[in-house]
């Protein structure tokens with residue numbers, strides 16, 4: 330699904346109004362109804378509600394929400410912040426329509442700030458996507474005050490003060506919302522970890538913006554839903570055989586980290602690879618043969634570290650490399666040999682990333698158009714460098730993708746896939762239970778398994794990342810976030826694939 334910028338969202342609003350022949354206040358009414366519907370489900374009418382309204386249409390939404398909640402027997406108060414002379418037309422219309430029984434207060438300066446009852450709910454309708462400069466002055470005072478209180482804050486469309494699609498200047502105040510209810514589509518800002526404290530838990534409510542407009546709009550930003558990836562899954566043919574589903578090689582594991590090879594191998598097999606060979610230090614031979622009997626195992630001549638490549642490289646159609654390898658000199662030179670001699674698609678993770686990062690010579694050997702890197706943020710920093718903020722990091726990622734004609738899977742909550750065409754796809758599955766050793770190894774195996782089966786590199790990344798997160802989400806039901814292990818993720822991969830196959 331596409332992500333729209335603030336400017337594109339404004340265009341989508343205008344297009345919808347024209348296409349449907351409705352007024353802007355009607356669209357506002359629709360948006361406010363959608364918000365109020367969510368709010369009523371979440372908070373019972375026994376709660377007192379304070380709606381803080383800014384001067385634009387976000388404030389206008391707040392006024393309509395106040396009216397609707399009043400009709401539903403909530404005890405509502407409206408606090409209009411700033412100068413109403415400058416308010417938008419739709420704000421003014423809705424201020425007039427606010428029932429007299431709803432108390433209104435104006436906060437024009439710091440002196441007008443009010444104390445809130447402990448249990449009261451706050452609705453933040455100060456600014457939405459129309460924010461065009463950092464929030465200062467009386468608005469900032471209100472935001473700072475609300476952030477100090479323990480009251481639950483629900484933001485309409487955006488946490489006020491946060492820029493929708495670019496870095497918010499440091500001097501601007503930003504609401505720390507518990508919930509953000511976004512209209513029609515999520516915003517790019519929601520997917521960045523630096524904004525977690527502002528956005529809180531976000532939900533999207535549909536307001537019927539023009540599908541035609543959205544489908545025609547050009548963007549390089551996407552978020553991945555089940556529908557986006559389900560159609561990528563290829564059905565198996567009745568007379569198919571294992572040779573059709575590829576032969577993957579995993580170069581993983583080191584002394585004390587043979588488990589990484591086991592986890593990657595299990596992920597690869599569950600992703601449906603036809604044949605799998607794992608080359609690991611000889612100390613890992615028995616472990617692998619026992620833990621993953623489905624995989625063929627090649628024992629490296631070195632007991633503890635990867636020190637050589639298999640003899641017949643041609644039989645493999647993809648190589649996953651990195652988990653558990655360590656960065657010993659012998660392993661470094663083996664990676665060098667791999668980059669110099671192999672023409673396979675490579676899925677490069679963990680220590681293979683660390684090794685490549687530390688050597689300009691190795692970087693220079695990277696072949697174009699056949700690489701997937703799967704760094705976590707620290708590995709990313711080693712590979713691509715330190716970035717000032719999450720937006721810069723995405724920019725740096727895309728530059729790297731273009732320079733090496735490769736894909737980068739930047740792991741984390743909402744893992745971001747960067748493509749050589751300059752696109753970014755934010756994943757929507759996964760949970761903090763995955764923050765445990767070995768889950769990344771499983772992902773390397775899964776993506777390698779999909780590439781083996783002739784999915785394009787982009788398809789393998791999108792599917793792999795989505796299913797990996799979905800498996801972890803399914804595991805939540807039985808093991809929860811705290812107890813989740815990487816094995817739980819791999820154990821739920823079959824269920825994740827079955828679930829995705831049901832999506833039409």
Ligand SMILES: NC(=O)C1=CN([C@@H]2O[C@H](COP(=O)(O)OP(=O)(O)OC[C@H]3O[C@@H](n4cnc5c(N)ncnc54)[C@H](O)[C@@H]3O)[C@@H](O)[C@H]2O)[C@@H](O)CC1
Nearest residue numbers: 342357360385386387456457458459460461462463464486
């Ligand atoms: N345009 C439409 O038809 C719809 C808009 N909707 C709502 O409208 C919002 C966007 O409305 P607007 O474009 O009016 O923008 P906002 O309400 O987000 O804010 C813009 C207003 O605030 C002022 N402003 C911006 N930054 C400021 C700052 N730092 N300090 C002080 N004032 C500042 C602007 O001059 C303008 O008056 C959306 O987020 C959504 O909540 C929804 O009602 C759906 C329909």
Ligand SMILES: Nc1ncnc2c1ncn2[C@@H]1O[C@H](COP(=O)(O)OP(=O)(O)O)[C@@H](O)[C@H]1O
Nearest residue numbers: 705741742759760761763764766767768769770
């Ligand atoms: N808080 C989180 N929410 C969602 N996914 C997460 C979270 N923390 C980690 N993950 C996922 O778990 C995996 C961790 O990978 P990585 O850091 O490489 O682990 P390891 O090296 O131990 O295998 C990644 O796929 C990442 O996206």
Ligand SMILES: [K+]
Nearest residue numbers: 453456485487
């Ligand atoms: K808001």
